Amino acid sequence: MNLPSETQAPDPVFAEMSAATDRALWDGTGELSPREKVLLCLVADVCQQTLGLPFEEHVTMASRYGVSGDDLRELLRFIAYDSGYPAAAAALDRLVEIERKLGVEPTGEGHETNADGSGSPIPAPMRRAVHGLDDAFGDYMDLQSRMRGGMRRLSPRERAYATMTVDVLYQTLEESFRAHVTRAFASGATADQVRAVVRFSALFGMTKAWRALRVLDGLFTETGTVFA
Numbered sequence: 523m524n525l526p527s528e529t530q531a532p533d534p535v536f537a538e539m540s541a542a543t544d545r546a547l548w549d550g551t552g553e554l555s556p557r558e559k560v561l562l563c564l565v566a567d568v569c570q571q572t573l574g575l576p577f578e579e580h581v582t583m584a585s586r587y588g589v590s591g592d593d594l595r596e597l598l599r600f601i602a603y604d605s606g607y608p609a610a611a612a613a614l615d616r617l618v619e620i621e622r623k624l625g626v627e628p629t630g631e632g633h634e635t636n637a638d639g640s641g642s643p644i645p646a647p648m649r650r651a652v653h654g655l656d657d658a659f660g661d662y663m664d665l666q667s668r669m670r671g672g673m674r675r676l677s678p679r680e681r682a683y684a685t686m687t688v689d690v691l692y693q694t695l696e697e698s699f700r701a702h703v704t705r706a707f708a709s710g711a712t713a714d715q716v717r718a719v720v721r722f723s724a725l726f727g728m729t730k731a732w733r734a735l736r737v738l739d740g741l742f743t744e745t746g747t748v749f750a
Contacts (some may be wrong), residue, residue: 526698530682532665542602543725544725547618547621547721547722547724547725549552550732551718551721551722553712553714553715553717553718554683554715554718554719555587556586556587557589557620557680558637558680558683559586559589559722560567560580560583560584560587560588560589560681561597561676561683562583562683562684562687562719562722562723563580563583563686563689563725564577564580564584564594564597564613564701565601565605565684565688566598566687566691566713566725566726566744567580567613568598568601568605568610568613569605569609569691569692569726570691570726571612571613573612573613573616573744575611576622577616577617578620579698581594581617581620581624582620582624583623583698585698586692590612590628590675591617591621591626591627591628591629591630592628592629592630592675593676594634594635595614595617595628595674596673596675597676597684598610598613598614598617599670599673600673600681600684601685601688603666603670603686604685604688604689604692604698605688608658631675634672634674635669635670635672636668636671636672637669637671638667640665640668642663642666642667643662643668643670643671644663644667648697648700648701649663649664652728654706668742675685677704677709678708679706679710679711679741681705682702682703682705682706682708682709682711683706683711683719684720685698685702685705686699686702686703686706686716686720687719687722687723689702689734690720690730690731690734691723691726691727691730693733693734694696695732695733695734695737698709699734699737700741703716703738706719713747715747716738717735720734720738721735734745
């Protein structure tokens with residue numbers, strides 16, 4: 523496996539440190555597939571706006587693990603409401619530039635956004651709580667959820683892992699983190715896999731991952747979750 527840090531060495535000592543770090547997390551996170559790992563790297567690039575060399579390396583790696591240009595676009599559309607639309611838009615602009623360089627031409631396949639529809643796939647208790655907090659914000663959340671209802675290129679588990687990673691990087695470790703961990707379990711993820719998602723995010727900020735692991739342990743204790 524060619525890891526991201528193995529392609530460039532602007533400083534030999536830093537390159538050695540980076541390569542050892544990549545090996546520890548890529549090889550030491552066997553609970554996740556290579557495709558899942560590269561998707562999480564791309565999520566981190568959007569959140570942290572590391573859209574230069576790291577993003578280009580991750581986009582290049584993506585095709586080796588079955589992530590198409592259409593998949594990448596759906597990933598950016600999916601996380602836009604959590605990462606922020608401006609951050610996702612900047613990544614989309616950079617993606618087009620990288621694809622031109624690589625000679626990649628996605629099909630342009632999308633999904634029905636249902637922006638003018640009604641209702642929401644959000645669980646009813648959460649929806650009531652959000653509307654009770656601020657009704658207009660609840661409408662906004664309904665819209666964002668509804669517009670993603672037709673997405674099918676990424677699996678439910680991949681979408682849950684992506685939003686968990688956004689939570690770790692933005693340190694939104696209360697309501698949304700709980701909801702996304704719950705969604706990961708509903709998609710069939712094990713406790714070990716859920717923990718691995720958080721551990722892998724240490725690549726993008728160790729102290730953020732440390733804090734998230736403490737919160738995750740609290741959720742496991744609260745729910746009586748045990749490891750396989």
